[in-house]
Amino acid sequence: MKNLWIEFFGGIITVETRGKGIERLLNILTRNGILIWNVKRHGSETVTFKIKLNDVKKIRKAVKDSNCKIKFLRRTGMPFLFKRLLKNSGFIVGAFAFLLVIFILSNMVWGIDIKGANPETEHKIRKELDAMGVKKGKVQFFLENVEVIQRKLTDNIGAITWVGVELKGTTYHLQVVEKNEPEKPELLSPRDLVAKKKGVIVDMFVEEGQPKVSIHDHVKPGQLLVSGVIGKEGQTEIVPAKGEIFAETWYITTVTQPLKSTFHVLNGNEKQKHFIGIGKWKIPVWGFGKVEYKEYEIETNTKNFHFLKWKLPISYINTTIREREQEVRIYSNEEAFDAAKNRARNDIKSLLTDNAKIKGEKVLHKSVDDGKVSISIHFQIIENIAEAKPLIQGETE
Known part of the structure; x- marks a missing residue:
C-alpha cells in the first residue's frame, strides 16, 4: 500500500484470524470492498493482516458467515494516539504551559545596558526609554523596533551626538557618543x-604661524596666507600654521523651475495587514482583501520571536499601506522665481561649511521659456578660505 499516512489519520487495526476457512474469509473481505494489507501467515491456520478502523463493523459481519475467529491485536493511528494523549492530558498541559512561559519570558526585556554615557546622560536616556515603554518586564512584541528607538533617543536628547541600539536576546545594548566628549589633541606636522x-x-584669526596677508587684500588660489616659518632671519622655527582666514568669495548659480510641478502627498487613508512569517512564507492573520488604493506606499515592520537565546524562524509582520494622491501645483511667474531663488540658496548652502554665511545676492538674469523659469544669481559669501599645505623642512618663504 502506497499512501499509509492517509490510513494513519483514519486509524489502523491489526487483525489475527484463526480457522480452516481463512482463504475464503479473505476473498469475502475483498469482494465486500474491505481494504486489507500486510497479510502474513503464521502457521497453517493463523493469518494476520491490517484493515482501516472504519471497516471493523464490516469485518464482523463477514466473520459470522465463516468458520474463522478473529482477534484485534493492535490499534494504531491518530484516533488511538489522541485517546492516549487525553489520558495523559495533565502532563501535556503542563509541558505546553512550561514551553509557553519560557517562550514569553524569552521575548521580554530583562536588561538595558548603556555604555559610553556619563551618569547624568544615562539617567536621561533611561527616562526617555521609560517614556517609550522600553523597560524591564515589557514584552518586546509591543515595543518599537531598534531603528525607531535609536532615532527618538537621538532627536529627544540633546546631550548625545549618536546612539546605537542593538537587541541581543532579552537585552537592549546602547552605545552612546556624547556631544561634550573631550576632543583628542590634534597632532599636526609643519x-x-x-x-x-x-x-x-x-x-583673520591666526593661532600659530606668520600672517602673510592683511585685511582687504585680494588673494588668488594657492597664495600663501599664513607661513609655518616664524622668527627672525637666522633664528627661524618651523611650526604647523593654524588659523582661520575669512574672505569674501563669489559664486554664480543657475536654477530652472517649472511653472507646473507634480508631486505625491499622503491623504491619511491607510490599511493594516498582519502576517505570521514562517521561514520564507507569510501567513495572513488579519487585514484580508485587496488594496483598493490606486497609488500607495508600503511600510513593513518585522518582529522576530525568540526561545531562550535562539531566534526562531517565526516572526510577526505588520504591513501598513498608506494611500497617496498626485497633486499638481501651478506657479505664477513671480512664485516660480521665488521658488527658484530658494532652491539656489539651498544649493549654495550645501556647498559651504557651517561657519560660512551669505553676505549678499544679485539676480543677473531671469527668463520664462517653454513653461519654465530660469534664474542666474550672483552670491557674495563670507567663508574660511584657508587650507593646509605641508611645509618641507628647509623650504624658504
Whole structure:
C-alpha cells in the first residue's frame, strides 16, 4: 500500500484470524470492498493482516458467515494516539504551559545596558526609554523596533551626538557618543596655510604661524596666507600654521523651475495587514482583501520571536499601506522665481561649511521659456578660505 499516512489519520487495526476457512474469509473481505494489507501467515491456520478502523463493523459481519475467529491485536493511528494523549492530558498541559512561559519570558526585556554615557546622560536616556515603554518586564512584541528607538533617543536628547541600539536576546545594548566628549589633541606636522579660492580678506584669526596677508587684500588660489616659518632671519622655527582666514568669495548659480510641478502627498487613508512569517512564507492573520488604493506606499515592520537565546524562524509582520494622491501645483511667474531663488540658496548652502554665511545676492538674469523659469544669481559669501599645505623642512618663504 502506497499512501499509509492517509490510513494513519483514519486509524489502523491489526487483525489475527484463526480457522480452516481463512482463504475464503479473505476473498469475502475483498469482494465486500474491505481494504486489507500486510497479510502474513503464521502457521497453517493463523493469518494476520491490517484493515482501516472504519471497516471493523464490516469485518464482523463477514466473520459470522465463516468458520474463522478473529482477534484485534493492535490499534494504531491518530484516533488511538489522541485517546492516549487525553489520558495523559495533565502532563501535556503542563509541558505546553512550561514551553509557553519560557517562550514569553524569552521575548521580554530583562536588561538595558548603556555604555559610553556619563551618569547624568544615562539617567536621561533611561527616562526617555521609560517614556517609550522600553523597560524591564515589557514584552518586546509591543515595543518599537531598534531603528525607531535609536532615532527618538537621538532627536529627544540633546546631550548625545549618536546612539546605537542593538537587541541581543532579552537585552537592549546602547552605545552612546556624547556631544561634550573631550576632543583628542590634534597632532599636526609643519605646514603653511594657503588660499583655496580667490577672494578679498575680511577677517583673520591666526593661532600659530606668520600672517602673510592683511585685511582687504585680494588673494588668488594657492597664495600663501599664513607661513609655518616664524622668527627672525637666522633664528627661524618651523611650526604647523593654524588659523582661520575669512574672505569674501563669489559664486554664480543657475536654477530652472517649472511653472507646473507634480508631486505625491499622503491623504491619511491607510490599511493594516498582519502576517505570521514562517521561514520564507507569510501567513495572513488579519487585514484580508485587496488594496483598493490606486497609488500607495508600503511600510513593513518585522518582529522576530525568540526561545531562550535562539531566534526562531517565526516572526510577526505588520504591513501598513498608506494611500497617496498626485497633486499638481501651478506657479505664477513671480512664485516660480521665488521658488527658484530658494532652491539656489539651498544649493549654495550645501556647498559651504557651517561657519560660512551669505553676505549678499544679485539676480543677473531671469527668463520664462517653454513653461519654465530660469534664474542666474550672483552670491557674495563670507567663508574660511584657508587650507593646509605641508611645509618641507628647509623650504624658504
